[in-house]
Amino acid sequence: xxxxxxxxxxxxxxxxxxxxxxxxxxxxxxxxxxxxxxxxxxxxxxxxxxxxxxxxxxxxxxxxxxxxxxxxxxxxxxxxxxxxxxxxxxxxxxxxxxxxxxxxxxxxxxxxxxxxxxxxxxxxxxxxxxxxxxxxxxxxxxxxxxxxxxxxxxxxxxxxxxxxxxxxxxxxxxxxxxxxxxxxxxxxxxxxxxxxxxxxxxxxxxxxxxxxxxxxxxxxxxxxxxxxxxxxxxxxxxxxxxxxxxxxxxxxxxxxxxxxxxxxxxxxxxxxxxxxxxxxxxxxxxxxxxxxxxxxxxxxxxxxxxxxxxxxxxxxxxxxxxxxxxx
Amino acid sequence: xxxxxxxxxxxxxxxxxxxxxxxxxxxxxxxxxxxxxxxxxxxxxxxxxxxxxxxxxxxxxxxxxxxxxxxxxxxxxxxxxxxxxxxxxxxxxxxxxxxxxxxxxxxxxxxxxxxxxxxxxxxxxxxxxxxxxxxxxxxxxxxxxxxxxxxxxxxxxxxxxxxxxxxxxxxxxxxxxxxxxxxxxxxxxxxxxxxxxxxxxxxxxxxxxxxxxxxxxxxxxxxxxxxxxxxxxxxxxxxxxxxxxxxxxxxxxxxxxxxxxxxxxxxxxxxxxxxxxxxxxxxxxxxxxxxxxxxxxxxxxxxx
Amino acid sequence: xxxxxxxxxxxxxxxxxxxxxxxxxxxxxxxxxxxxxxxxxxxxxxxxxxxxxxxxxxxxxxxxxxxxxxxxxxxxxxxxxxxxxxxxxxxxxxxxxxxxxxxxxxxxxxxxxxxxxxxxxxxxxxxxxxxxxxxxxxxxxxxxxxxxxxxxxxxxxxxxxxxxxxxxxxxxxxxxxxxxxxxxxxxxxxxxxxxxxxxxxxxxxxxxxxxxxxxxxxxxxxxxxxxxxxxxxxxxxxxxxxxxxxxxxxxxxxxxxxxxxxxxxxxxxxxxxxxxxxxxxxxxxxxxxxxxxxxxxxxxxxxxxxxxxxxxxxxxxxxxxxxxxxxxxxxxxxxxxxxxxxxx
Numbered sequence: 001x002x003x004x005x006x007x008x009x010x011x012x013x014x015x016x017x018x019x020x021x022x023x024x025x026x027x028x029x030x031x032x033x034x035x036x037x038x039x040x041x042x043x044x045x046x047x048x049x050x051x052x053x054x055x056x057x058x059x060x061x062x063x064x065x066x067x068x069x070x071x072x073x074x075x076x077x078x079x080x081x082x083x084x085x086x087x088x089x090x091x092x093x094x095x096x097x098x099x100x101x102x103x104x105x106x107x108x109x110x111x112x113x114x115x116x117x118x119x120x121x122x123x124x125x126x127x128x129x130x131x132x133x134x135x136x137x138x139x140x141x142x143x144x145x146x147x148x149x150x151x152x153x154x155x156x157x158x159x160x161x162x163x164x165x166x167x168x169x170x171x172x173x174x175x176x177x178x179x180x181x182x183x184x185x186x187x188x189x190x191x192x193x194x195x196x197x198x199x200x201x202x203x204x205x206x207x208x209x210x211x212x213x214x215x216x217x218x219x220x221x222x223x224x225x226x227x228x229x230x231x232x233x234x235x236x237x238x239x240x241x242x243x244x245x246x247x248x249x250x251x252x253x254x255x256x257x258x259x260x261x262x263x264x265x266x267x268x269x270x271x272x273x274x275x276x277x278x279x280x281x282x283x284x285x286x287x288x289x290x291x292x293x294x295x296x297x298x299x300x301x302x303x304x305x306x307x308x309x310x311x312x313x314x315x316x317x318x319x320x321x322x323x324x325x326x327x
Numbered sequence: 328x329x330x331x332x333x334x335x336x337x338x339x340x341x342x343x344x345x346x347x348x349x350x351x352x353x354x355x356x357x358x359x360x361x362x363x364x365x366x367x368x369x370x371x372x373x374x375x376x377x378x379x380x381x382x383x384x385x386x387x388x389x390x391x392x393x394x395x396x397x398x399x400x401x402x403x404x405x406x407x408x409x410x411x412x413x414x415x416x417x418x419x420x421x422x423x424x425x426x427x428x429x430x431x432x433x434x435x436x437x438x439x440x441x442x443x444x445x446x447x448x449x450x451x452x453x454x455x456x457x458x459x460x461x462x463x464x465x466x467x468x469x470x471x472x473x474x475x476x477x478x479x480x481x482x483x484x485x486x487x488x489x490x491x492x493x494x495x496x497x498x499x500x501x502x503x504x505x506x507x508x509x510x511x512x513x514x515x516x517x518x519x520x521x522x523x524x525x526x527x528x529x530x531x532x533x534x535x536x537x538x539x540x541x542x543x544x545x546x547x548x549x550x551x552x553x554x555x556x557x558x559x560x561x562x563x564x565x566x567x568x569x570x571x572x573x574x575x576x577x578x579x580x581x582x583x584x585x586x587x588x589x590x591x592x593x594x595x596x597x598x599x600x601x602x603x604x605x606x607x608x609x610x611x612x613x614x615x616x617x618x619x620x621x622x623x624x625x626x627x628x629x630x631x
Numbered sequence: 632x633x634x635x636x637x638x639x640x641x642x643x644x645x646x647x648x649x650x651x652x653x654x655x656x657x658x659x660x661x662x663x664x665x666x667x668x669x670x671x672x673x674x675x676x677x678x679x680x681x682x683x684x685x686x687x688x689x690x691x692x693x694x695x696x697x698x699x700x701x702x703x704x705x706x707x708x709x710x711x712x713x714x715x716x717x718x719x720x721x722x723x724x725x726x727x728x729x730x731x732x733x734x735x736x737x738x739x740x741x742x743x744x745x746x747x748x749x750x751x752x753x754x755x756x757x758x759x760x761x762x763x764x765x766x767x768x769x770x771x772x773x774x775x776x777x778x779x780x781x782x783x784x785x786x787x788x789x790x791x792x793x794x795x796x797x798x799x800x801x802x803x804x805x806x807x808x809x810x811x812x813x814x815x816x817x818x819x820x821x822x823x824x825x826x827x828x829x830x831x832x833x834x835x836x837x838x839x840x841x842x843x844x845x846x847x848x849x850x851x852x853x854x855x856x857x858x859x860x861x862x863x864x865x866x867x868x869x870x871x872x873x874x875x876x877x878x879x880x881x882x883x884x885x886x887x888x889x890x891x892x893x894x895x896x897x898x899x900x901x902x903x904x905x906x907x908x909x910x911x912x913x914x915x916x917x918x919x920x921x922x923x924x925x926x927x928x929x930x931x932x933x934x935x936x937x938x939x940x941x942x943x944x945x946x947x948x949x950x951x952x953x954x955x956x957x958x959x960x961x962x963x964x965x966x967x968x969x970x971x972x973x974x975x
Binding site: 136143293296 | 464465466468472475476477479481559563566567570586589590593594598601602605609612613616617620
């Protein structure tokens with residue numbers, strides 16, 4: 001068990017280091033960082049001095065070590081475009097993204113599992129057929145198009161819901177939440193649906209496929225042969241076995257949701273980290289891009305680790321097998 | 328060819344004839360591709376020819392006649408008076424070009440790396456598959472976006488516009504090679520262990536020849552399925568990036584760019600500028616996706 | 632009238648509608664199982680043995696369906712019960728043991744959870760009482776330290792031990808009939824005999840009848856009281872095990888038994904049956920076995936033989952015997968077409 005966790009941690013660290021390297025190269029070699037930092041009228045001597053002060057004349061691996069060291073402390077430099085510390089920028093926008101991602105994730109999981117189980121158990125009903133057809137459209141629909149169409153229908157034509165921003169936010173220490181105000185909650189609805197819909201269809205199709213597979217398993221046949229009730233078979237035996245792999249994928253989906261938030265945030269002008277990133281790509285604001293790269297990698301690595309451990313808790317078989325495989 | 332002919336004769340053709348969804352999807356997809364390829368001849372206007380534009384035609388609702396010529400704008404015009412139908416045809420052309428090019432790039436790269444990993448084994452294999460694992464845990468659209476962002480950073484500012492389309496193709500391609508590589512690697516490893524391959528190696532047949540003759544034919548089916556679904560994904564990825572304003576340059580508007588433009592006029596009531604390109608994108612992505620889905624079921628390869 | 636047989640299957644037909652027409656997987660199968668009896672059912676894979684078991688217990692995989700015939704359990708017709716009524720029959724009145732103990736148990740639940748759940752589904756007892764019963768049963772099927780091991784997960788047990796757990800699960804609601812579908816095929820040779828003995832013993836103890844489905848004539852010879860031989864979804868021969876083994880009357884059974892000199896000395900050539908069993912969509916007209924039969928004649932190719940009553944409670948579906956019976960008894964006992972068979 002311990003060996004397994006250690007192994008995973010080493011892998012995670014390796015991934016982070018690789019991403020940090022890409023991020024560093026971006027930071028160091030894209031254009032000249034100084035040109036972006038100083039004004040037109042700065043003298044050449046000042047530039048040379050600044051170059052030295054920033055360590056840009058040091059050997060490259062020293063610079064990388066320095067970059068990693070500062071990154072570990074959350075220091076990613078100053079945004080070229082906004083002239084503010086990157087860490088501050090990201091931190092101020094993180095609550096908006098996390099709130100959106102978690103609400104969407106919860107929506108996607110609840111409805112995804114619900115619809116998935118329903119369509120697996122009622123394979124031939126018209127309700128199932130409708131859900132399946134809509135889900136296929138959902139998978140084919142690009143996220144941004146869902147958002148744009150929702151805005152068209154609910155914000156422009158019906159005028160029921162706001163189409164941009166977070167509404168009124170309440171500050172709780174460094175965390176600003178939109179969940180405590182009516183306009184904040186109303187503003188969350190369309191973005192959350194946009195972001196959650198695609199993930200929901202994915203989870204739903206996965207649950208359905210997995211459940212159908214499990215329902216064909218011998219132990220389900222044996223459970224039926226023992227006269228267990230449909231309820232016990234479907235929700236006790238089949239669903240539990242279905243959820244083991246689903247938990248993995250769903251956990252990983254949370255990472256995707258944070259990534260896809262880039263798109264949703266742009267459509268709804270949601271003041272989150274993703275919108276910040278897109279702006280930085282458009283304007284080649286390298287420090288922000290580099291920091292976002294590291295942040296998103298960190299999110300994925302952490303989620304992967306948690307999911308692995310969760311998997312381990314849920315499936316008794318792995319407590320033996322995986323530990324053996326890892327040692 | 329013999330293998331292909333046999334597949335065609337058997338269940339795939341049967342399955343196609345008996346799947347109305349597949350037939351409709353094929354008609355829509357092929358129709359769109361045809362219209363896009365022949366856009367210069369089919370489109371009523373050339374939206375990139377400033378001479379044909381007249382600001383008097385700006386914001387013409389669908390079905391209204393041209394203020395100058397009297398010819399009707401079937402799907403209306405945008406703010407610059409460009410015919411929406413024409414911009415859609417030209418836009419689909421760019422979307423499809425990027426999509427196909429990205430899929431081909433991903434396919435070639437994936438097959439090559441898959442063969443390399445499967446054939447060489449050892450550390451080459453471990454390294455490639457580790458990279459594949461890591462990449463698979465990220466959504467491909469994010470990978471494409473990140474690669475695109477990074478690449479943009481490395482390209483001098485003056486050249487960004489010109490090479491944007493190629494950077495986009497490479498970004499999307501790089502984000503989607505893993506599945507090809509996995510399938511090909513698996514098939515390669517199976518075949519490599521077979522006695523005839525070992526015999527061929529012993530008598531000195533060139534590895535490239537073994538690979539082409541014996542291994543590639545086995546993976547045509549799965550690769551075709553991945554490529555079809557990959558095309559839908561690539562089209563969506565391109566549209567998404569262009570919509571976000573980081574894809575193709577505004578001078579070459581793809582469907583995603585058109586939707587981005589259309590969104591600006593949503594609140595002022597010119598819905599057609601948004602809706603028709605959206606419908607076109609949806610029809611294209613959905614039909615290709617449905618074809619891929621059907622193909623996977625029909626060939627039933629070991630994809631999952 | 633004596634008491635009805637525990638299981639009575641009459642003219643059972645199972646069909647699979649496919650895109651290329653309906654396939655008949657079981658065609659007018661009839662047999663009885665008496666109280667405490669072990670009926671062996673043999674045949675090649677695809678002959679319909681497992682389907683017979685699935686049809687009796689009402690677990691045919693769709694689109695398979697019972698297209699004709701009747702199944703009676705101690706006089707109660709069970710093939711047309713509502714799903715809920717049939718569910719109550721399963722486990723409670725008919726237990727079933729499947730082939731692969733590795734996949735028959737839910738890997739995410741302990742043995743205790745699975746046993747207690749099954750017992751409490753059929754009997755209104757407390758958790759503690761069900762658990763006590765489960766431990767006693769595990770002990771009976773030969774799990775050492777049952778009281779401790781009951782809380783283990785299935786993967787903690789070896790294959791043979793898991794099959795013992797499966798048997799305990801099949802028997803925990805005290806069924807009258809146990810269907811054992813290839814119960815030893817997936818096991819090591821060393822434990823096969825133990826499992827077979829266990830099934831036989833424990834069923835005898837409880838007065839349960841057994842339908843033992845297997846392709847292994849050796850197992851049948853040691854265990855069963857009577858044997859039914861299936862070929863291409865049809866009953867070829869049925870009779871007491873000793874009689875069928877020593878003096879098989881159907882050419883197919885003769886081939887199956889290897890070379891046992893029976894009617895004529897030429898049958899020593901039937902060590903191996905040439906050809907293979909036809910697929911369901913290619914069953915020839917007449918007798919299904921006719922293309923492979925060494926003693927085939929004109930009638931076999933045109934008319935399907937129905938099981939013919941033979942002395943000693945045997946039935947054989949073969950025109951060879953009809954010809955002889957017809958000559959001897961002037962067309963007496965040969966049954967034509969789909970006429971019902973008398974109960975055995």
